[in-house]
Amino acid sequence: MQVWIEYDSKRRQLNVTLHPIRVPKPKVPLLSLQKDLSPFLLEYMYVGFSSSTGTLTASHDILGWTFKMNGTAPVIDLSRLPKVPRFNQPWIQSPKGVLTISLTVSGVILLIVLSPGLWLFLKRKKLLEVLEDWEVQFGPHRFSFKDLHTATKGFKDTEILGKGGFGKVYKGTLPVSNVEIAVKMVSHDSRQGMREFIAEIAIGQLRHPNLVRLQGYCRHKGELYLVYDCMPKGNLDKFLYHQPMMSLEWSQRFKIIKDVASGLCYLHQQWVQVIIHRDIKPANILLDANMKTKLGDFGLAKLCDHGIDPQTSHVAGTLGYISPVKNRKKASTSSDVFSLGVVMLEIACGRKPILPRASQSEMVLTDWVLECWENGDIMQVLDDNIGQEYVEEQAELVLKLGLLCSHPVAAIRPNMFSVVKFLDSVAQLPDNLLNIVQAREVYPGLEISGETADSPESSSIAPLTFTESFVSHGR
Structure with missing residues (x-):
């Protein structure tokens, strides 16, 4: 059989046409739907196939397919298709045909050839795992x-x-x-x-x-x-602490931060479900051969639907990157934001979140950076290995945004969509950010917008606005 799935973006028309492989394509589609698919099409998307068989075991084989943007997919040469897989079981009748599918999305056409055989393995289970x-x-x-x-x-x-x-x-x-x-x-x-x-x-x-x-x-x-x-360059932890001869330049560090934020924003707000990573740290930030950053290790991750309070049953993660939780039993997307804030400071400062043998003022990274900011010299915390070739505005942005993201009060932390906008310089940090970072709780008159937004559009403004001043209480 042959199936065409075609979408005309101008007419907003989706058609599915089915016909035998040796018969010309019918003019009338089997299924037709008028729908604007643009809201569902993202910048990065993949075409794939899935099948299900209910209570019986079956085999579905794709023998060939083609795909085309803004045009018609090439017709498959049937003579070059592989044979339909068989299991040499006499009680199974051989399939009499194959299935061909074609998909069009905004001028995209995909042509696939499938075997329609329903393989029933009632005997010889040793052939299957x-x-x-x-x-x-x-x-x-x-x-x-x-x-x-x-x-x-x-x-x-x-x-x-x-x-x-x-x-x-x-x-x-x-x-x-x-x-x-x-x-x-x-x-x-x-x-x-x-x-x-x-x-x-x-x-x-x-x-x-x-x-x-x-x-x-x-x-x-x-x-x-x-x-x-394979990520041949290894993880970020190795570059920060175990390869002194290969220190990262500021441009590389800033790009790593932006890449991780982009990936985390996708997990929190751009996929069909909310995904809480729960273990953001340099050891789980990997680099490919071109130093492109990818977030990995989802073994502790949790999923939930958008619009539902995404709180897990217990706290997980690594000491130093776990956000303060009063009852120690819950974690949410804001917990990931906290971990990212710590990682941002770690990348900029070139040191671990906690140094047990350091002085009292430098033991905790977030406290040390905040103290230097309060003393009027936040730039002194930058890693010496960065050198003098760095963009001061970017470094200052990373340090201050890192403190905001790692705020002990979850309600004050921005969501990931806002973090990405800050890093892209699309949005500006609040003028009274130091007061915000110094706050130990949400005071009356403190308006927080965007933190629990269900969509990026609702987070288009800066996430924090203070309508009254208050005395600094420290972290």
Whole structure:
């Protein structure tokens, strides 16, 4: 069979046409809908396919497809299509045809060839690996253990890229395709390890230029593996503290901050659900070969619907990056904003959030930066390795915005859409920002807008406005 999915952006018309593969395309579509799709089309989008079978196991095979922006997709050469996969089971009748699909979005056409066979595996279950419910719902590409074993040279210690709270990460190169990957071996000896594994797979469907892409997963003899795009430059923590000969310039640091903020804004406000990362820190900020920044490690992440109070059942994260929570049992998107604020200060200052052996005034990074600001010299906290080649306005913006984001009062922190606007110089920080940062609670007359906005449009103004002055109480 052949299916065309076409969208005309001028007419705002969506048509779906279905016909046998050897029959010309009908003039009348099977389904038709007049709908403006522009609100649903983002700057970065992916075309993909999904299928479901209900209570029975089945196989759906895409034999070919084409895609075209602003035009008609090329017709598929049927003679070059691969054969429909078969399992050599005599009780299964061979399929008599294939299915072709074509998709058009604002002048986009996609042509696909599928096998319509419903493969019923009532016998010989050894041909299939048992799929659990979560794999049916979320399952991306499933790698074979043999390929991962070959790619990582048998999971040798020499191939280890790093170690996390739930396992080791190995670098590797897939056989045949020669694609570089990173394989995370998740500890399976605890329920927490399995929860992290499933969370990463569920959120791994996200596609954004500043989020690490999950390629797939593997389960083998109780072991759990996650396969990601390789990030050859490693994590930000290594650049800040473990590579003194490769210090980051200010332009690189500022771009890293903007990239992380963009990725976090997508998680909080631009995806179909709200995602709380819950572990924003330099070790989870990765750099590719071109020093492009991507946020990774979603093992602690939580999802909820927009418009619902996104509070998790308990606090998670890393000491120094966890926001103050009175009852210590809840975390929300503002908790991620707090962590980002600490990371912003850490990138600019080149030091850890907490230094136990430092003096009382310098022990806590946020307190030290605020004290220097109060003394009229906030720029003295900048990392010496930055050198003199930096933009003073950008550095000052990062330090002050970092203090605002890491404010102990969640209601005073801006949302991520506002943070991105500040970093892009589209919005300006309030003139009385020092008073705002010094506040220990939300006072009567303090109007906060945008913090709980459901959409970016409602956050187009600066998030904080003070209508009365008050005495500084410190942090």
